[in-house]
Amino acid sequence: MKKNVFHIGEVIRQKVKERGLSVVDFADAIHCTRSHVYTIYSRKDMDVEQLVQISKVLDYDLISEVYLNRPSLKKYLVLLEVNEQQLQTLSELPVKFVQPLSE
Numbered sequence: 001m002k003k004n005v006f007h008i009g010e011v012i013r014q015k016v017k018e019r020g021l022s023v024v025d026f027a028d029a030i031h032c033t034r035s036h037v038y039t040i041y042s043r044k045d046m047d048v049e050q051l052v053q054i055s056k057v058l059d060y061d062l063i064s065e066v067y068l069n070r071p072s073l074k075k076y077l078v079l080l081e082v083n084e085q086q087l088q089t090l091s092e093l094p095v096k097f098v099q100p101l102s103e
Contacts, residue, residue, distance in 0.1 A: 012054060012062070019058055023038070051066065
């Protein structure tokens with residue numbers, strides 16, 4: 001079974017690009033060298049202290065991205081009010097349990 005691989009460095013690279021920052025600007029903002037930024041981009045994991053610092057610079061919550069939004073951890077509880085015909089359509093989804101609402 002294949003695991004979902006989360007690459008924090010790629011997320012950071014994308015956020016830097018979205019913010020329109022150059023590598024030099026980003027390096028200056030997080031008080032490191034340009035070559036260290038490329039090291040960050042290559043990382044699959046990172047210490048929390050550095051994630052907090054980078055999150056502030058990018059104005060993006062990387063902690064939530066890492067610990068709360070990983071595809072392997074993402075689950076939803078959905079409450080829907082549907083009629084019988086709609087329920088038939090929903091039956092094709094991977095639902096663990098469906099219980100009708102009391103009237």
